[in-house]
């Protein structure tokens with residue numbers, strides 16, 4: 001589903017964020033990506049999202065190579081991916097409901113269908129009674145869960161999560177992970193970047209470890 | 220290791236992703252247009268004063284060249300009736316007898332460089348003058364006719380040079396007191412109008428550019444204020460067209476409303492000018508009437524406004540969207 005072949009990324013200014021990274025994630029797999037801060041975890045996710053392009057090497061998602069994709073293909077590539085951002089990126093000019101409905105509006109669901117799906121997603125993250133609030137007033141942990149609801153609301157084939165448990169207490173972290181596991185069970189490919197090592201160990205999943213931009217471990 | 224790992228090799232079932240049909244997509248496209256239009260309207264209503272000010276500035280910028288073009292069209296129409304530029308009027312000495320004048324005009328007829336000759340004798344001249352000048356009472360009190368006989372001739376060669384040569388030749392004739400190239404000033408006026416037209420075109424281009432800048436800048440501020448929304452939407456898979464749509468609507472709105480306001484400004488100023496112009500034309504016994512922009516001019520103004528708005532919005536949004544392309 002996701003395949004990296006000797007991928008390197010050099011940011012403008014010459015900083016080598018990742019070097020010579022190769023791995024493959026098959027459909028329906030759940031994988032963790034770990035490493036110290038600045039190791040390049042977010043960079044890997046950004047490359048998959050086509051927020052950045054690889055400097056060298058090749059990346060394929062769902063059997064499609066990313067390098068030839070132009071601005072016309074990128075939207076459709078991104079629609080099959082749900083992302084939980086490191087800094088959740090919620091919009092504070094609209095309600096929780098409208099935030100979660102945004103991906104559905106972009107894909108073109110009709111309002112009734114969209115409302116049903118938004119409520120289902122909110123229910124999954126346990127925040128159904130918050131739909132009318134502005135996300136600004138929510139706690140950091142609640143905001144993070146809204147971000148998760150938004151990432152899963154359109155049932156993407158791939159779920160990427162960048163530090164999804166950063167602001168959560170251990171119990172909520174465990175709940176979020178269980179949620180990801182549920183998604184994984186119905187066939188979604190899940191890739192979670194995290195440095196919460198104890199949580200990763202408990203999850204017992206395949207783990208990719210980055211160190212200074214190089215893939216040092218894959219177990 | 221775990222039962223989870225064991226599922227890795229299994230064939231994928233895939234989450235039930237919603238698959239959109241072509242029909243769904245078309246409906247979505249229309250729905251989104253409606254939504255966006257409503258959204259734009261709401262935005263303008265939320266800041267009516269600043270929106271109105273912008274529209275007014277744009278309207279003036281659009282109205283000025285349109286007004287100048289309309290005026291030019293009116294002047295050109297006014298002068299287009301006077302096209303016998305090759306006419307020379309010969310004012311004869313007043314001491315010539317009628318038979319002398321008759322003979323002189325006969326001889327003129329034989330000249331190959333003239334194509335027509337029209338004798339207006341002194342009596343006829345006085346009659347016409349009384350009729351058109353409004354001085355009939357004053358003229359009636361005169362003992363004798365002060366007007367000379369006039370022969371109007373049309374030159375065969377209409378070039379300015381040969382006309383001047385001919386005028387000199389004719390004025391040298393002993394019977395002629397004065398030979399006047401009647402409508403040379405029309406020629407000069409026409410040349411001046413041509414220069415004026417060029418100046419107006421240049422000014423119009425300048426003002427069109429100003430309109431482009433004003434709308435472009437308004438849209439740019441608009442885009443900046445919705446920066447986060449655009450970034451997030453793009454990451455969720457919004458197409459550039461989807462992101463652009465509300466801003467294009469805004470651009471078109473500004474262009475079209477400005478064009479309509481400009482049209483109103485012009486038509487209103489024409490209405491104000493209509494009465495004095497009518498008065499003037501009555502004095503000159505002309506049936507000249509002011510023309511406005513007309514249907515074609517109005518349509519043109521609308522199309523220009525719309526295209527400028529659209530173009531400005533496109534440039535502004537595309538500049539921003541290009542920054543978001545992955546590198």
Ligand SMILES: Nc1ncnc2c1ncn2[C@@H]1O[C@H](COP(=O)(O)OP(=O)(O)OP(=O)(O)O)[C@@H](O)[C@H]1O
Nearest residue numbers: 011012013015017036037038039040041042043044
């Ligand atoms: N746009 C950019 N331009 C230049 N350098 C960048 C850019 N984005 C990231 N980097 C650098 O690349 C390196 C890897 O960044 P990345 O965000 O992938 O790390 P990370 O593993 O996600 O760290 P963290 O756990 O703190 O989120 C960092 O040293 C960072 O400074």
Ligand SMILES: [Mg+2]
Nearest residue numbers: 041042086162
């Ligand atoms: Mg990161």
